[in-house]
Amino acid sequence: MSQLLVINSSGRHNRSITRRLTQQFAECWLMAHPDGKVTERDLALQPPSAVNEAWIASAFTSAQDRTPQMQEALTESETLLAEIEAADAIVLGAPMYNFGLPSQLKAYFDQIIRVSRSFAYVPEADFPYQPLLADKPVTVIISVGNGDLLPGGPMSQMNFLEPHLLTMLEFIGLHNVEFVRVGYEEFQDGRVKNALESAEIAIARKAAA
Numbered sequence: 118m119s120q121l122l123v124i125n126s127s128g129r130h131n132r133s134i135t136r137r138l139t140q141q142f143a144e145c146w147l148m149a150h151p152d153g154k155v156t157e158r159d160l161a162l163q164p165p166s167a168v169n170e171a172w173i174a175s176a177f178t179s180a181q182d183r184t185p186q187m188q189e190a191l192t193e194s195e196t197l198l199a200e201i202e203a204a205d206a207i208v209l210g211a212p213m214y215n216f217g218l219p220s221q222l223k224a225y226f227d228q229i230i231r232v233s234r235s236f237a238y239v240p241e242a243d244f245p246y247q248p249l250l251a252d253k254p255v256t257v258i259i260s261v262g263n264g265d266l267l268p269g270g271p272m273s274q275m276n277f278l279e280p281h282l283l284t285m286l287e288f289i290g291l292h293n294v295e296f297v298r299v300g301y302e303e304f305q306d307g308r309v310k311n312a313l314e315s316a317e318i319a320i321a322r323k324a325a326a
């Protein structure tokens with residue numbers, strides 16, 4: 118059975134553009150995969166824990182040397198990674214907050230990017246990191262208040278959201294990444310309406326692929 122993992126990170130539950138579009142993606146995906154299963158991870162309702170002393174000590178101890186308490190410190194990380202591994206496709210809603218990721222989404226990546234689990238450290242290699250997760254399609258739905266921040270726009274150099282997300286996803290092995298972008302949410306004029314229409318068309322196509 119095919120599985121879609123829907124990850125939402127908007128702090129808004131009403132009026133959220135990314136939530137509306139991840140939901141549309143899931144509906145279109147289910148039409149194309151009638152026997153499929155959709156799993157949702159809501160990072161605003163259940164914010165991932167910030168990594169702490171116990172997490173770091175455990176993550177940097179080899180698996181066979183971990184005490185039961187150390188293993189316990191990585192339970193949340195394991196749960197989140199198992200969801201990714203079980204999925205055949207992922208759709209991620211990522212609003213821009215202060216030119217980058219919402220903190221709950223950053224906390225999520227801090228939980229899932231783990232040495233010897235989602236990436237390997239290979240000091241002798243020219244590029245000393247090797248991704249460990251199996252690749253799968255990831256559709257990232259971005260919404261920004263000011264569309265001038267999107268790629269090609271006059272403020273694009275202030276967009277740290279997309280390069281950061283892409284770097285982290287590729288770092289753990291998710292290279293098949295496509296972005297769907299909605300700009301100008303703050304302006305509430307024709308530009309956001311047009312952007313939403315284009316996004317909905319792109320999502321229907323990608324979800325059915």
Ligand SMILES: Cc1cc2nc3c(=O)[nH]c(=O)nc-3n(C[C@H](O)[C@H](O)[C@H](O)COP(=O)(O)O)c2cc1C
Binds near residue numbers: 133213261264
């Ligand atoms: C805390 C916060 C910070 C934001 N920072 C930015 C920003 O730096 N640049 C921008 O263009 N829009 C910014 N916005 C606007 C959001 O990106 C925009 O409202 C987007 O649609 C939010 O996604 P959502 O509709 O799924 O909630 C911010 C919104 C919030 C709530």
